[in-house]
Structure formats: structure tokens, C-alpha cells
Amino acid sequence: MGKTSAHRQNQKTGSSVSSLLSSKVLQVLLMLCAISFVYLFYSFATTKEDFFTKSKAMYEAEKQDSIKQNANLKSDKNRQGEETMQQKQYQAAKMQSDKHSQEFHKDFHALFIFTKVQSNPKLKDKFTIVFGSLFEHAAFEDDETFHIHFVCDQEGREFAEEYLKNHVAHPKFSFKVHFHNSASVAKEVFPQVQAIQTMLGQKHPYYEDTIFFISLVLHKILPDTVHRLVQLDLDLKFTxxxxxxxxxxxxxxxxxxxxxxxxxxxxxxxxxxxxxxxxSETTVGNPAASGNPGFNSGVILLHLDRIRSSYLYNSYLDINKLQEVVQKYSFKGHLGDQDFYSLLSFESPELFFTLECVWNRQLCQWWKNKGYQDIFDQYFHCSGAIKIWHGNCDTPIPV
Structure with a gap:
């Protein structure tokens, strides 16, 4: 009986201890949970604050990027719209010219600049040579008309009229003469080429006149009924x-x-x-056999219909685009329109057809003794029967 009571008492005591230990463990666990909860709460709160701060910054950055992209997209669309409109205008011009070209396919137009005769008497001699040889060899069909355009001052007009009256009184074919007052033409051309003329350089006293850039914009100032035109220097001789x-x-x-x-x-x-x-690898400026030596504008074939409808060509008349090309080639010229054409040929050669040298056999050798003796003949050589002699830089033309 006594042992049984003692045993029961021991069981009761053990149970109390176990309960106490379990209660303390539970308290410790609860405390740890509480501490973890507080830590996680503050940690999450801080992370949450950083998250929203960073998210806001990212949102603002994305918003600004989106604004920029939309602005660029809008700018691109505007630019594309402008280019598309210009291209449509050029296409319309092409369609219009194609429509009427057949009406005037038997008209042949040639243009000469004949100014400052009083200050340069040699021009009269050159005039006599070029037109003497021209009319000697010229021949057209009965239903064809040869049009001669003179851009000249009053003295030039009087001389031309007198020459034609005395030497071409009975022409073998139909021809018409058109006189264009040089002052009036220069006034019309000047706003269109002034910036180009300044940019390319105008150091040569002969080519400083705006009139020597006229060929660049003839497609704008001549009527649409003139579809193709040949512009010629005076110092030529036809064979x-x-x-x-x-x-x-x-x-x-x-x-x-x-x-x-x-x-x-x-x-x-x-x-x-x-x-x-x-x-060092460029072929620009090389002789024709190995590159592009540039062009000479003594004889120019102008396909006016195509020029009117060429978006690429007309884009170079924009001073900003031309300036990029000038800067790219570190270019500074002095020879009027041929500098413009040569520069364009370096950048967009597809715009140009290369005439054989026999159509413009230049005789000037000014650069031969300027340090280029060893390579001069690579540029100067021209084989074949000469069709047009060009006595540039006052070089005598073979009789």
C-alpha cells in the first residue's frame, strides 16, 4: 500500500516536470517565432519600400524611353512621309515627261554660255571655231529641228546674231535660236545654287560667276518640253x-x-x-583604268526628264546632304559645275554615264609640270578617232 502511494507520487512529480519543460520549450519557440516575425516584418517592409522605389524608377525610365521612341517614331514617320511625298512628286514628273516626250522626240537642244565678250576677246575666236565646225558637219532630217540656246549678255547676243546671219544664211536643216539673258538667268539660278557655289569653292576668277552652275538646275528652269539637252563649252571643235x-x-x-x-x-x-x-585603299582620284578621276564638264549630256524625276540627284541639291559629302571627302573645288558632278560621282556613281574620251578630248596639260609627270599620261591618254576637240585652258586646237 505504502509502495503504491510512493509510486503514484513519483509519477505525478514526473508529469509536472515534463509539463514544465514542455511549457518552457513552447515559450522559447514562441519567442523565436516572435523575433522571426518582427525581423521578417521589418525586412519585408524595407524590401517592399526598395521594391516600389526601384519599380517607380524603372517605370519612369521606361516611360521616358517610350516617349523618346514615340518621338523618334513620329519623327521617322514625318521624315518618311516627306520623302514619300517627294518621291511621289518625282514619279509624277516622270509620268508627265514620259507622256509628252514622244511629242518632241525630233527636237535636239544644245546650250552654250556666251558672256563677257568685251572683257575676253578670245571668246569670239572660240565662237567662230566651234560654230564653224558644228555647221560644217551637222546634219538633221527634214522633220527634225536643231535648237541652239545661248545664255548671253547683250554683247554676246549681238555677236552671235551677226555671225549666224553672215555664215549660216542658208542652213541645210531646220534650226531655231533661243537667247536667254544671262543677268535674268543668273537671278533665277542664284538662289538655287548660291550655297552650293560657296561650299564647293569659287577661287577661279572665270568660274566664280553663278552662271557656271546653271547646268545643275536646268531641269527646273527650262520648260518640260525640253527632254534632253547637251550643254557645251565654247572652246570646242567638232569633227x-x-x-x-x-x-x-x-x-x-x-x-x-x-x-x-x-x-x-x-x-x-x-x-x-x-x-x-x-x-589609302580608295580609287577616288585614280586614273580611269583603276578608278574614278572625276569628270570634265566641257560636254554634258543632260537627260532632263530623268533628272526631274530623280529623287537621288535632287537630294544632293539640298545643302545639308551635300555638306556631308563635302566633309567626307575634305573637298574644296574651283571649277564650277564639274566639281559638283565629280563629287557626286564619288558618292553615287550610278547617276552618271561615262562618255568616251573622244567626245571630249581635252588638250590642257597644266598639271603635267605640277608634280605629276610620272603619272600624267595615265590620265591624259585617249585612243580613238577624236569627235570633239576641247581646247581647255586656252590650248590651241589642231587644225
Missing amino acids: VNIKDLWKEFSYFKQDNVIGLAHENQPVYRHLLWKYRQEN
Whole structure:
């Protein structure tokens, strides 16, 4: 009986201890949970604050990027819209010219600049040579008309009228003469080429006149009924029928809008010295056999219909685009329109058809003794029967 009571008492005591231990463990666990909860709460709160701060910053950054992208997209769309509109205008001009070209396909237009005769008497001698040889060899069909355009001052007009009256009194074909007052033409051309003229350089006293950039914009100032035109210098001599020049238009490739013969001297090799020094692999300025020596504008074939509808060509009349090209080639010229054409040919050669040298056999050798003796003949060489002699820089033309 006594042992049984003691045993029961021991069981009761053990149970109390176990309960006490279990209670303390539970308290410790509860305390740990509480501490963890507090830590997690503050940790989450801090993380949450950082998250929202960073999220807000990211949102603002994305918002600004979106605004910029939308602005750029809008700008691109505006630019594309403007370009599309211009392209449509050029396409419309092409369609219009194609529509009427057949009406005037038997009209042949040639243009000469004949100004400052009083201050340069040699021009009269050159006039006599070029027109003497032209009319000697010219021949057109009965239903064809040869149009001669003179951009001249009053003295030039009087001389031209007198010459034609005395030497072409009984022409073998139909021809018409059109006189364009040089002052009036210059006034119209000047706003369109002033910036280009300044940018390309105007150091040469002969080419500083705006009139020597007229060919760049003839497609804008001549009527749409003039579809193709040949612009010629006065210091030329023909050995063939001038009409044959128009046959060269048939050899133009699809993108060709202007035809010229290469420059027969290393003038652009010289002018491009800096670009060539910085770009040793370039062929720009090389002789024709190994590159592009640039062009000479003594004889220019202007496919006016194509020029009017050429978005690429007309884009270069924009001073900002042209400036990029000028800066790229570190270019500074002095030879009027041929500098413009040469520069464009370096950048967009597809615009140009290259005439054979026999159509513009230049005789000037000014650069031969300017440090280029060893390579001069690579530029100057021209084989074949000469069709047009060009006595540039007052070089005598063979009789």
C-alpha cells in the first residue's frame, strides 16, 4: 500500500516536470517565432519600400524611353512621309515627261554660255571655231529641228546674231535660236545654287560667276518640253555630226541621268589629297583604268526628264546632304559645275554615264609640270578617232 502511494507520487512529480519543460520549450519557440516575425516584418517592409522605389524608377525610365521612341517614331514617320511625298512628286514628273516626250522626240537642244565678250576677246575666236565646225558637219532630217540656246549678255547676243546671219544664211536643216539673258538667268539660278557655289569653292576668277552652275538646275528652269539637252563649252571643235551626241543617250543605264567624259588631268587626285591620304585603299582620284578621276564638264549630256524625276540627284541639291559629302571627302573645288558632278560621282556613281574620251578630248596639260609627270599620261591618254576637240585652258586646237 505504502509502495503504491510512493509510486503514484513519483509519477505525478514526473508529469509536472515534463509539463514544465514542455511549457518552457513552447515559450522559447514562441519567442523565436516572435523575433522571426518582427525581423521578417521589418525586412519585408524595407524590401517592399526598395521594391516600389526601384519599380517607380524603372517605370519612369521606361516611360521616358517610350516617349523618346514615340518621338523618334513620329519623327521617322514625318521624315518618311516627306520623302514619300517627294518621291511621289518625282514619279509624277516622270509620268508627265514620259507622256509628252514622244511629242518632241525630233527636237535636239544644245546650250552654250556666251558672256563677257568685251572683257575676253578670245571668246569670239572660240565662237567662230566651234560654230564653224558644228555647221560644217551637222546634219538633221527634214522633220527634225536643231535648237541652239545661248545664255548671253547683250554683247554676246549681238555677236552671235551677226555671225549666224553672215555664215549660216542658208542652213541645210531646220534650226531655231533661243537667247536667254544671262543677268535674268543668273537671278533665277542664284538662289538655287548660291550655297552650293560657296561650299564647293569659287577661287577661279572665270568660274566664280553663278552662271557656271546653271547646268545643275536646268531641269527646273527650262520648260518640260525640253527632254534632253547637251550643254557645251565654247572652246570646242567638232569633227562629226553634233546630232550623234544624242545617240549616246540610248546607252544610258536605268539610273543614269547625266553623261560626261572623265577629266584628262590629275586635278581631282590633287584636290582629294587629304581624303586619299586618310583612305589609302580608295580609287577616288585614280586614273580611269583603276578608278574614278572625276569628270570634265566641257560636254554634258543632260537627260532632263530623268533628272526631274530623280529623287537621288535632287537630294544632293539640298545643302545639308551635300555638306556631308563635302566633309567626307575634305573637298574644296574651283571649277564650277564639274566639281559638283565629280563629287557626286564619288558618292553615287550610278547617276552618271561615262562618255568616251573622244567626245571630249581635252588638250590642257597644266598639271603635267605640277608634280605629276610620272603619272600624267595615265590620265591624259585617249585612243580613238577624236569627235570633239576641247581646247581647255586656252590650248590651241589642231587644225
